[in-house]
Amino acid sequence: MNPVTKPATTTSFNAAVPDIPRKRKGSDSDNQDVSAVEVDGDLQKRSEDEEHVKVKDFREAHSQTEKRRRDKMNNLIEELSAMIPQCNPMARKLDKLTVLRMAVQHLKSLKGSSSSYSEVRYKPSFLKDDELRQLILRAADGFLFVVGCNRGKILFVSESVCKILNYDQASLIGQSLFDYLHPKDVAKVKEQLSSSDVSPREKLVDGKTGLQVHTDFQAGPARLNSGARRSFFCRIKCSRTTVKEEKECLPNPKKKDHRKYCTIHCTGYLKNWPPNEVGVEEENDVEKDSSNFNCLVAIGRLHPYIVPQKSGEIKVKATEFVTRFAMDGKFVYVDQRATAILGYLPQELLGTSCYEYCHQDDHNHLAEKHKEVLQNKEKVFTNSYKFRAKDGTFVTLKSQWFSFMNPWTKELEYIVSNNTVVLGHKESAEEEVLYSSQPVEDAVKQSLVSVPGMSSGTILGAGSIGTEIANEILELQRLHSSPSGELSPSHLLRKSPSPALTINCSDVPNKELVQLCPSETEVLENSEQTQGAIPFPSNEPLLSGNSQLDFDAICENDDTAMTALMNYLEADGGLGDPADLSDIQWAL
Amino acid sequence: MTIFCSHCHRPLQAEMSCLPTRAKQAPSASRPFRSTKSASKARRDQINAELQALRSLLPISAQEKERLSYLHTMALVCLRLRGAQLFPPGLAPPAGPALGTELLSLLPGFLLVLSADSKLVYISENVAQVLGLSVVELLAQGDTVFDILDGRVGEDVHKKLLLAREEPGREVTFVSEMRTSKAFRLQHGGNRVVAVCGRFVALCWPPSPSTTAFLALCTPVVQSPTDGEAASQDDIFQSMHLLDMTFIDVTESVTYHLGYHREELVGQSWYSLLHPEDADLAAAQHRAVGECQAREGACCPPPSMVWLMPETWLPRKQRKSKLSPPCCDSLLQKRRGREVVTHPIHCVYVVSKLGAGIVLCHGIQKRDKPT
Numbered sequence: 002m003n004p005v006t007k008p009a010t011t012t013s014f015n016a017a018v019p020d021i022p023r024k025r026k027g028s029d030s031d032n033q034d035v036s037a038v039e040v041d042g043d044l045q046k047r048s049e050d051e052e053h054v055k056v057k058d059f060r061e062a063h064s065q066t067e068k069r070r071r072d073k074m075n076n077l078i079e080e081l082s083a084m085i086p087q088c089n090p091m092a093r094k095l096d097k098l099t100v101l102r103m104a105v106q107h108l109k110s111l112k113g114s115s116s117s118y119s120e121v122r123y124k125p126s127f128l129k130d131d132e133l134r135q136l137i138l139r140a141a142d143g144f145l146f147v148v149g150c151n152r153g154k155i156l157f158v159s160e161s162v163c164k165i166l167n168y169d170q171a172s173l174i175g176q177s178l179f180d181y182l183h184p185k186d187v188a189k190v191k192e193q194l195s196s197s198d199v200s201p202r203e204k205l206v207d208g209k210t211g212l213q214v215h216t217d218f219q220a221g222p223a224r225l226n227s228g229a230r231r232s233f234f235c236r237i238k239c240s241r242t243t244v245k246e247e248k249e250c251l252p253n254p255k256k257k258d259h260r261k262y263c264t265i266h267c268t269g270y271l272k273n274w275p276p277n278e279v280g281v282e283e284e285n286d287v288e289k290d291s292s293n294f295n296c297l298v299a300i301g302r303l304h305p306y307i308v309p310q311k312s313g314e315i316k317v318k319a320t321e322f323v324t325r326f327a328m329d330g331k332f333v334y335v336d337q338r339a340t341a342i343l344g345y346l347p348q349e350l351l352g353t354s355c356y357e358y359c360h361q362d363d364h365n366h367l368a369e370k371h372k373e374v375l376q377n378k379e380k381v382f383t384n385s386y387k388f389r390a391k392d393g394t395f396v397t398l399k400s401q402w403f404s405f406m407n408p409w410t411k412e413l414e415y416i417v418s419n420n421t422v423v424l425g426h427k428e429s430a431e432e433e434v435l436y437s438s439q440p441v442e443d444a445v446k447q448s449l450v451s452v453p454g455m456s457s458g459t460i461l462g463a464g465s466i467g468t469e470i471a472n473e474i475l476e477l478q479r480l481h482s483s484p485s486g487e488l489s490p491s492h493l494l495r496k497s498p499s500p501a502l503t504i505n506c507s508d509v510p511n512k513e514l515v516q517l518c519p520s521e522t523e524v525l526e527n528s529e530q531t532q533g534a535i536p537f538p539s540n541e542p543l544l545s546g547n548s549q550l551d552f553d554a555i556c557e558n559d560d561t562a563m564t565a566l567m568n569y570l571e572a573d574g575g576l577g578d579p580a581d582l583s584d585i586q587w588a589l
Numbered sequence: 590m591t592i593f594c595s596h597c598h599r600p601l602q603a604e605m606s607c608l609p610t611r612a613k614q615a616p617s618a619s620r621p622f623r624s625t626k627s628a629s630k631a632r633r634d635q636i637n638a639e640l641q642a643l644r645s646l647l648p649i650s651a652q653e654k655e656r657l658s659y660l661h662t663m664a665l666v667c668l669r670l671r672g673a674q675l676f677p678p679g680l681a682p683p684a685g686p687a688l689g690t691e692l693l694s695l696l697p698g699f700l701l702v703l704s705a706d707s708k709l710v711y712i713s714e715n716v717a718q719v720l721g722l723s724v725v726e727l728l729a730q731g732d733t734v735f736d737i738l739d740g741r742v743g744e745d746v747h748k749k750l751l752l753a754r755e756e757p758g759r760e761v762t763f764v765s766e767m768r769t770s771k772a773f774r775l776q777h778g779g780n781r782v783v784a785v786c787g788r789f790v791a792l793c794w795p796p797s798p799s800t801t802a803f804l805a806l807c808t809p810v811v812q813s814p815t816d817g818e819a820a821s822q823d824d825i826f827q828s829m830h831l832l833d834m835t836f837i838d839v840t841e842s843v844t845y846h847l848g849y850h851r852e853e854l855v856g857q858s859w860y861s862l863l864h865p866e867d868a869d870l871a872a873a874q875h876r877a878v879g880e881c882q883a884r885e886g887a888c889c890p891p892p893s894m895v896w897l898m899p900e901t902w903l904p905r906k907q908r909k910s911k912l913s914p915p916c917c918d919s920l921l922q923k924r925r926g927r928e929v930v931t932h933p934i935h936c937v938y939v940v941s942k943l944g945a946g947i948v949l950c951h952g953i954q955k956r957d958k959p960t
Contacts, residue, residue, distance in 0.1 A: 070660065073731070077663040080708075084670040098632065101639035104666055108646040111673050125648030127672045127711055127724070130689025131682035136711070137692050139790060140700050140806045147686060157685055232824070234845040264845050268695040274686075298688065300695045304845060323865045333861060334903065347903075405868060407860065408876035409833040414860040417868070 143302035150194040150271065150295040153178040165303050166263060167240040183236035183262050193231050194297055229271040231297060234304060236262040269299025320422040325405075325415040328474070330354045330371060330467025333415055342422060344391030354464030360387035360395060361463075368466055374402045374416055375474045385423050397423040653725045664732040665725065671710040674799040675702070675792055690714065698808030701785060705754055707734045707747075710802050719809050720781055721770030730768075739780050740766040753803060757789040764810060782810045830934040834859035834875055837933055846938075848900030862903070864896035871895050878934060895938075 074097075082100045085107045095103075128136070138145060144162035148155050158173045179187050239261050274296050322342060325334035331354050335347035359367055363386035374381040380403040387395040401419045406412065643666050644654045657665070693699070693715040702711035709732050712724045720727070730736040734750075735743055742765040749761040766780040774780060787805025826846055828839040836854045844850055847862075854862075863871050 073660055074663065077660070077667060077732070080667055081663070081670070084667070084674065098636055098639065101636060101643065104670075105639055105642045105646065108643065108666070108669065111669075112646060126690070126714070127648055127669055128675070129682075130687060132676045133689040133713070134685075134692060135676075135683070135792070136700055136702065136713075136804060137696065139792075140787065140804050141696055145685070145688070145692070159685060160683065234842065266845075268697075270691075270695070298686070298691075300692060325865070334865075334898075336865070351903075405860070405872070407833050407858070408872050409879050412833075414858060417865060 138300070141300060141302050143300045145298075145300055147274075147296050147298050148178050148194070150297060153190070153194060156296060162301075165301070166237060181238045183238075186235040189233065190235055193233050230268075231270060231299065232266075232268045234264060234266050237265050237301075239263045264304045265301045266304040267299045267301050269297050272296055272298050274298075320424070322420055324350075324355075324418045324420060326355060326418060326467075327415060327471075328375065328413055329471035330356055331464070339420075342390075343388065343396060349391075354467045356463040356466045358389045359463075360389070363387060364463065364466060368470055370402065371416075371467065371470050372474065374404055375413070375470070376477075378404065378406075399423050649725055653723070657725075661725075661729055664728045667732050668709055668711070668724075668728060671704060671708060671799075672702075675710060675802060677793060677800065696806065698783070698806050701734070701787065701803075701805045701807050703734050703750070703787075703803040703805070705789075705798065705801070705803075707750060708732055709734060709737070712737075716807075719783065719807070720767055721773030722768060726770075727768065737768050738765045739768050742766075750803065753787070753789050757791070757801065760786060760788045762786040767807075777811075783807045784810050825937055825939050827938065828854075828859075828936045830859060830936065832879065832934060834934065846899075847897060862897045864898050867896040875934075897938075 078097050078100050079094075081104050082095055085100070085103045087103045087106070126133075134145070137143075138159055138161045142161075142165065144165055145157070145159040146155060146162070147157040155173050155176050155178055158170055160170050162168055162170055162173060173181075178190065182190055241261065272295070274294050320342070322336040322338040323334075324332055324336060324339065327333050331352055332350045335345075335350045337347065339350070340346055356364060356367070366384060367386060370381050370383050380401055383400045383402065385397050385399050388398050390396050398420050400421070402416050405414045405417050407414050640659050640662055644657055644662050647654065647662070647665050647669060649665070693713050696715070699716040699719055700711065700713035702709075704710050709728065712727060714724060716727065717723050727737050734746070738746065742763065746763050746765065749763045753759060753761045762784060764782060764784045767783050769777070769780040785805045785807045787803050789801060790804050791801045792804075793800045824842075826840045826842040828843070829837045831837055836857050836859060839851050839854050841851055843854065860868060860871070
């Protein structure tokens with residue numbers, strides 16, 4: 002008799018095999034009885050062969066399944082033996098039974114060590130409570146805190162607060178939470194700490210139907226009193242250093258901008274908890290009032306709105322990045338990958354014109370493409386052009402541009418540019434001889450103001466290329482849409498040399514450039530002058546295209562006019578208070 | 590006569606020893622090995638007995654114990670032992686309130702711990718609230734992470750886990766369907782899609798292979814009211830727009846999620862916040878809403894993910910806001926009779942766990958009157 006023992010041992014354990022879901026590879030006949038394939042004597046002969054084949058197949062499949070099970074079992078046994086301390090010293094592989102016996106011993110010993118945990122509350126689980134707590138805090142990247150509802154006193158905070166807010170655990174215990182909150186959040190947190198049901202100030206909307214709901218939205222099966230759950234966001238001061246003085250500084254509302262706040266998402270529940278159970282020492286002067294030991298037990302997690310790096314992707318030096326331009330070629334969005342390629346931070350580029358960075362030789366061709374993309378709905382491909390990086394060298398790029406239109410107004414939101422680095426063409430700054438100081442366009446006023454913060458060698462006045470193009474296109478559009486022979490942009494340019502109203506383009510999504518009638522311009526200018534100096538934001542020549550506001554031409558589209566006005570007012574160096582608007586006669 | 594094993598000195602059955610048995614080898618101190626039916630049966634019974642003992646020692650309920658097959662038992666035992674290895678004995682527990690499982694309900698999902706070779710080390714019990722299956726049920730198919738994932742993501746998950754292992758501390762995220770109970774599948778229209786976000790951490794010092802594990806938080810991509818975390822008015826933010834999607838108003842909670850202050854956004858175009866990847870999709874939704882006849886009342890395309898860029902991606906120079914909320918209202922009022930006043934577009938955003946700025950935009954719709 003062949004002592005290949007295994008089949009005999011495993012079949013007897015089939016009894017409680019659980020349902021095998023469909024996805025399992027191989028046969029799905031695991032639960033079939035052998036009897037099911039008994040050939041029925043009444044079947045005709047010709048199907049007997051089929052049946053034989055079926056039976057054979059079944060048996061083969063069955064033995065395949067059995068084999069898989071055996072293999073699985075053996076793997077598990079092996080793994081088990083690797084984990085059991087007693088089995089490790091054994092030089093040779095142990096047999097199944099012995100491994101199992103040792104596993105039993107081991108489990109018993111594990112159970113024994115944890116039974117010292119509170120007998121009353123003992124609930125069998127795969128991990129102990131404090132182990133679980135550590136895992137929770139690490140996984141959530143959060144800290145546990147307990148604050149008394151009465152005065153917001155921090156009764157406990159876990160060590161992990163150090164990693165998140167940079168405070169020493171001991172320095173926080175006993176402090177009032179309100180001392181660390183953003184002033185605007187104090188009232189909200191007070192409300193959360195109160196025992197009454199929290200009523201939403203802002204209307205909640207039912208996610209499914211989009212309709213507003215006015216009831217409290219309580220979620221989840223009630224593990225705890227549903228009224229006791231709390232979930233809110235708040236801003237908590239982070240400590241920049243762990244110096245003691247920092248903590249003693251009183252929060253100064255005027256200086257709040259200098260303090261760094263972290264947005265913390267707090268989820269917790271209220272619990273009535275006498276202090277001695279909290280596990281920390283209580284100070285002597287705590288209220289002896291035993292009626293209110295309500296505390297909030299919560300986990301605070303950092304809720305940064307900084308996107309973590311795209312997880313999982315192998316970091317390759319980027320060769321592509323995306324930018325967006327306003328109609329006049331000014332950057333309104335710069336992908337973070339650009340920093341790795343060009344050296345500039347996005348904020349350094351925003352609001353500046355791309356023409357300032359492009360090599361002069363490329364200006365003509367880019368200007369052409371610029372015009373093209375504004376007039377077409379199609380994608381436009383540029384040839385290679387050189388873009389000055391922060392260190393002065395040139396990076397060769399190739400871009401694909403297209404105009405992104407607002408589906409409602411059918412107007413340009415921005416030009417999207419997908420930029421690719423063309424490798425092997427990096428040129429040094431030495432090859433760039435003197436940049437021409439001649440005005441590129443006639444109407445542009447040359448400004449020789451040096452602009453702090455801009456990398457040297459930027460072509461002054463180049464930005465106007467973009468604005469000129471934008472204006473041209475606008476004029477074309479206006480000529481098509483409106484009969485009014487209002488002042489052309491260039492006319493206005495020549496007319497008013499005074500420091501006018503430049504809009505910081507990074508603020509303006511630039512739906513439409515609007516022009517004020519001349520009389521209104523003067524009104525505004527006057528009021529502007531009485532207000533004081535206007536900040537001179539960039540290296541733009543004094544009157545750029547953006548400074549023109551014209552409402553007349555766009556009567557039929559007053560939505561955009563209004564919004565554009567709102568944009569304008571939002572900008573730096575904008576007008577005075579909204580009240581001033583009432584003085585102006587709207588041509589609406 | 591009782592025979593003792595020469596190795597571990599425990600009493601043995603006749604044909605057993607704790608040394609590896611090759612069927613053909615004869616152990617030194619016993620009768621010649623013969624595989625008889627009764628011998629096999631005896632051995633099976635012994636193994637069964639040990640398995641039964643193991644079952645009884647598992648930290649699960651009695652009913653669950655009854656239904657376990659041998660493979661299932663083994664998987665659970667391995668899980669138990671791997672979990673026990675995470676925190677070596679003898680470490681003093683950290684001070685503080687005795688809280689453990691109650692804290693699980695405060696998380697937006699469940700915990701998943703994996704070993705370096707993708708074996709399951711721990712799954713927190715609140716997994717039942719997300720997938721409808723208990724820990725025991727999840728291990729019915731096996732004890733690796735791939736046994737709980739459903740769908741063809743094996744390749745991707747492998748790569749990500751490898752990456753995480755090579756760079757401990759680096760966070761990786763993958764999204765996958767997971768095995769879900771039938772009831773939940775009916776409720777959610779399929780297996781639940783879960784975003785698994787974690788990294789390899791050393792849980793104790795000094796780090797050792799058994800205490801270094803992949804620790805992840807698994808959150809359902811689409812939240813449902815039955816999920817553990819209580820919703821609050823802060824979890825969502827809403828915005829109102831003109832028909833061209835310029836912001837008219839936005840709730841204060843936008844500050845928590847995107848970093849902008851309300852005043853900064855009013856008057857801005859929605860499109861300036863959209864991530865390039867999503868701009869087209871969002872425009873399509875906008876177009877769909879625009880095409881809805883006003884007569885039909887609220888018109889509501891299905892919710893979709895939109896990626897709004899947080900403030901740190903779109904740094905804006907510091908500026909004072911000139912428009913305060915009352916002014917917005919008066920602007921709206923001034924434009925009497927225009928459709929846009931009576932039908933602003935209303936968006937509700939539910940912040941997704943997939944990353945900052947990714948929001949589920951519900952109900953981009955026209956409303957009959959400003960709210």
